[in-house]
Amino acid sequence: MVVRIRLSRFGNKHQPFYNIVVAQARSARDSKPLEVIGTFNPVPQRPTNLSDEEARRARAYKEVSLDRSRAKYWIGVGAQPSDSVWRLMSLAGIVRESKKAGESKKATEEKAQE
Amino acid sequence: MAPRIQNQVVSNSLLPYLSPSSTTSSSTCLPRLPSTSSPSLAYRPRQSCRSLSSTVAPQTRRREEMFGWLHGPGARLKNHVPGQTNYLTSFKDKDGNLLSSTKIFPQNLMYRSESILSEDLRNEIYDRVVRQKRSVRAVSVELQVDMRRVAAVVRLVELENRMKEQDKPLALPYARAIHEMVPTSNYNKEYGSGRPHEGINDLPVHRLTNPQIFYPVSESRQFNRVDAGRVFSAAPALETSQVEENAADPYASVARITQNPGSIETVGKGDDEQQVLQPSDMRIPHPHLVAKERQNIINPNEFHKNREIYNERLAAEENATQERKLKAEKRREKQMLRVQPADSRFEFRIKDVVVSKETTGKDGRGARAPGRRYGVPSYDRKRGQVKIPTRVVV
Numbered sequence: 001m002v003v004r005i006r007l008s009r010f011g012n013k014h015q016p017f018y019n020i021v022v023a024q025a026r027s028a029r030d031s032k033p034l035e036v037i038g039t040f041n042p043v044p045q046r047p048t049n050l051s052d053e054e055a056r057r058a059r060a061y062k063e064v065s066l067d068r069s070r071a072k073y074w075i076g077v078g079a080q081p082s083d084s085v086w087r088l089m090s091l092a093g094i095v096r097e098s099k100k101a102g103e104s105k106k107a108t109e110e111k112a113q114e
Numbered sequence: 115m116a117p118r119i120q121n122q123v124v125s126n127s128l129l130p131y132l133s134p135s136s137t138t139s140s141s142t143c144l145p146r147l148p149s150t151s152s153p154s155l156a157y158r159p160r161q162s163c164r165s166l167s168s169t170v171a172p173q174t175r176r177r178e179e180m181f182g183w184l185h186g187p188g189a190r191l192k193n194h195v196p197g198q199t200n201y202l203t204s205f206k207d208k209d210g211n212l213l214s215s216t217k218i219f220p221q222n223l224m225y226r227s228e229s230i231l232s233e234d235l236r237n238e239i240y241d242r243v244v245r246q247k248r249s250v251r252a253v254s255v256e257l258q259v260d261m262r263r264v265a266a267v268v269r270l271v272e273l274e275n276r277m278k279e280q281d282k283p284l285a286l287p288y289a290r291a292i293h294e295m296v297p298t299s300n301y302n303k304e305y306g307s308g309r310p311h312e313g314i315n316d317l318p319v320h321r322l323t324n325p326q327i328f329y330p331v332s333e334s335r336q337f338n339r340v341d342a343g344r345v346f347s348a349a350p351a352l353e354t355s356q357v358e359e360n361a362a363d364p365y366a367s368v369a370r371i372t373q374n375p376g377s378i379e380t381v382g383k384g385d386d387e388q389q390v391l392q393p394s395d396m397r398i399p400h401p402h403l404v405a406k407e408r409q410n411i412i413n414p415n416e417f418h419k420n421r422e423i424y425n426e427r428l429a430a431e432e433n434a435t436q437e438r439k440l441k442a443e444k445r446r447e448k449q450m451l452r453v454q455p456a457d458s459r460f461e462f463r464i465k466d467v468v469v470s471k472e473t474t475g476k477d478g479r480g481a482r483a484p485g486r487r488y489g490v491p492s493y494d495r496k497r498g499q500v501k502i503p504t505r506v507v508v
Contacts, residue, residue: 010486012494019485036485037469044460059454061461065484067469091453092464 001026005074005089006082007040008033016042020066020085022074037074038066040088064088199227199297216297227296231259231267231311235301239264240271249432251400257301258310261399315398322346322391336361339393347391349381364395365405365427371396373434402427 002025009030011017018040021033044060071094075081081089086099184192194200198214203223216226231239239257242248243264250268254261277284299311329345331337340360344351352360360367371378371392379390395401406424413420451464467473473483479490486492493499 017486021485032488035469036474036483038467039485059459059461061452061463063463063465065465065467067467067484070469088462088464091455091462092451 003034003074003077003079004082005037005071005079005085007084018042020088022070022079025080035070035074037070038064040064064092066092068092068094194294196294197298197300199295214297229297229299229311230293231263232293232298232300235259235299235307235311236267236271238301238307239267243268244272249428251432252428254314255400255403257307258312258314260312260314260316263312315400315403317394317398320346320391320397339395343391343393347381347388349379349390364408365402368396368401368405369427369430372401373431374438402431 003022004025005020005022006029007018008021008023009016009018019033019036020038020040022035022037023031023033027033041063044062046060047055047058050058066088071089071092075095081095081099083099086095089095090097191200191202191204195214198204199216199218201215201218202220203215203217204213216229217223218227219225235257239253239259242253242256243250248256250261250264253259254264257264259267274284299307299309301307323346325346327345331341336357340357341351378392380387381390382388395404398404402424405427406420409420409423449466451466453462453464455462467484469483472480474480475483479487481487
C-alpha cells in the first residue's frame with residue numbers, strides 16, 4: 001500500500017481549512033493520519049496595517065505552514081504527494097515544478113526548442 | 115467649537131405654558147412666582163381656582179411646586195454656559211457665579227463624570243505626534259494623557275481626515291452635543307493644558323497579587339517590592355549580590371527589564387510556566403518619571419543636567435523598543451517564504467513549522483504542533499462559548 005501526502009479537510013461549512021497529512025492511500029480522508037506536517041488555508045487573507053498606497057498594490061495572500069524537513073523525509077522514503085500538495089510543495093521548493101513529465105517545465109521547453 | 119445655543123434668551127420647550135397670555139385660566143390658576151430664589155417648597159395653603167368647589171384639584175400643588183422650581187432655583191439651568199457642565203449639582207459661589215460640577219446624578223454623589231479631550235487638545239496631540247514626529251511616550255508625559263489614549267487619538271484623527279477627504283458626512287451635531295454635556299479637558303496654545311487629563315502612570319491590580327500571603331521574614335533581611343513580587347509568584351529569593359547590585363543603581367535594574375522584557379525570569383514547568391512578577395517600578399507605563407524625580411531629589415540645583423539625563427534615558431528606551439521590534443520583524447520574515455506565482459492572483463506565504471515529539475507531545479495532541487488536532491473535540495459551535503475577548507492584557 002502506498003503512503004501519500006495529501007490534504008485533509010477541517011473547518012466549517014464554507015470555511016475550508018486543510019491539514020497537510022501523511023497517510024495510507026486507502027484510508028479515509030479525515031481519518032487519523034500517520035503524521036500532520038503542515039496546514040493550508042485556501043481562503044485568501046487581506047494584508048493589514050498598510051498605508052493607503054501599499055494597500056492599493058498589496059495582493060491577498062494564502063497561508064501555508066509546512067515542516068520542510070519532515071516533508072523531505074517522507075518524499076525520500078517514497079511517499080507520493082497528491083496533485084494539490086505537489087503544487088504547494090513546488091512553491092516551497094521541495095519538489096520540481098511539474099509532476100507529470102518527470103522533469104521541470106523549463107527542461108521540456110528546452111527539449112521542444114531543440 | 116461653536117456653542118449650540120448662541121442666544122442666551124432661547125429657553126426650553128416649557129416656555130409657552132409659562133407665558134401669562136397663553137391661556138386665560140392659567141393666569142388665575144398659576145400665581146406668578148417671584149423670580150428670585152423661591153421660598154421653601156413646603157406645602158402652603160392657597161386659594162382654589164374654582165370658586166364653588168371646596169376640594170383642591172389634584173396635582174395643582176405639585177404643578178405649582180414644579181413651576182416654582184422652574185422659576186426659582188431651576189431658572190439658572192435653563193441656558194447653559196458654553197464650556198461648562200449644566201448639572202443639577204452645580205452650585206453658586208459667593209459672587210453668584212455658577213460653578214460647574216462633575217457630579218451628574220444628585221442622588222448619587224459618588225459618581226463623577228470623567229472629562230473627555232477637547233477638540234483643541236485632541237488636535238494638539240495629533241500635531242505633536244504626526245507633524246512634529248514626537249514619540250507617543252513623550253507626548254503622553256507632556257500633555258498628561260495616557261499613552262493608549264494618545265495612540266487612539268492619532269488613529270481616530272487620521273480616520274477623520276480620511277473621511278473628510280472622501281467627503282463623507284461627519285456626525286458633528288452629535289459631537290457638539292456630547293462636548294456640551296460632559297466636562298472637557300481644555301488646551302490653550304499659551305497656557306498649555308493646565309490640569310492633567312488623567313493619571314498616566316496608573317497600574318491595574320495584577321492577578322498574582324490577589325491572594326493574601328503570610329510570609330515571615332527575618333528582621334535583618336531587607337524585604338522590598340522585588341522580593342514581594344517573587345513571593346507572589348513563588349520564585350526563590352534573589353542572590354545577595356544581585357540585591358546589592360539593584361540597590362546600587364535602581365534605574366539600571368528597571369531599564370534592564372523594560373528594555374529587554376525577554377530577560378524576565380520564569381518559574382513553573384510546562385503549561386504552568388509564567389514570568390516572575392516584577393515590582394510596580396518596572397511595570398508602570400513611565401518608569402523613567404520616577405527616576406527623574408529621584409534625580410531631582412539627589413541634585414536639586416542641577417536642573418539642566420537632570421533634564422539631559424532624563425532625555426538620554428528616554429531616547430535609550432525608545433531605541434531599545436525600536437530595535438526589539440525590528441529584530442522580531444526580521445525573525446518573522448526569516449521563517450516566512452513569500453512566493454508570487456506568475457499565474458496566480460494570490461501570494462503564498464509559506465511558514466516554517468516544526469513537527470517533533472516536543473511539539474506534538476506523547477499522545478500527538480500537543481497544541482504547539484501545526485494543524486487542527488485529532489481526537490480533541492472542538493467546542494466552537496457549542497452553546498455558551500464566549501468568543502469575544504473577556505479580559506485585556508495590560
